[in-house]
Amino acid sequence: MTDRDSTPPSSEREPDGEKKKERVIHTRVPAVLEQELKRLAENIRVPVSNLVRAILEDAVAVADRAGRGVEEGLHKAASNLSTQREAILAKKEKVVTQKALEGVIGFQKLTLAGEAVCAKCLTALHPGDDANLGISSDANAPRVVVCDACVPKRRA
Ligand SMILES: [Zn+2]
Secondary structure, eight states: OOOGGOOOOOOOOOOOHHOOOOOOOOOOOOOOHHHHHHHHHHHHOHHHHHHHHHHHHHHHHHHHHHHHOOHHHHHHHHHHHHHHHHHHHHHHHHHHHHHHTTTHHHHHEEEEESEEEEEETEEETTTTOOEEEEEEHHHHHOOOEOOGGGOOOOOO
């Protein structure tokens, strides 16, 4: 994915002259949505404004093509956005997961006192759960915990 790809193709019927009639619209968005947009924009490395414009253009183009209402198109774009975001986050998590267990030389059983997340399968772990603390060869490495299912088993 390159930055240039983030600009969706403009609809075929749009003459070049139309493009120059750009307007700035200001809108209020919930803080959560703003954060999500910022995070997504950062993840795919485009300015937030480009992302928002791409989403809007996409939505309108889709609605146009399907002969459906713009509103429905916007709905679809919004859900596409969250799917895309999930895919990006999943990819990122996988990388983080692989890194988390680097340098771990063994695991020590423990009973959790607080909330944790298995570093391998990302299962949420709760106080009282059995878990396993990863012991790293690097004393400064962040602590990792894995669930029982993710601990390497003795070969039979
Ligand atoms: Zn696990």
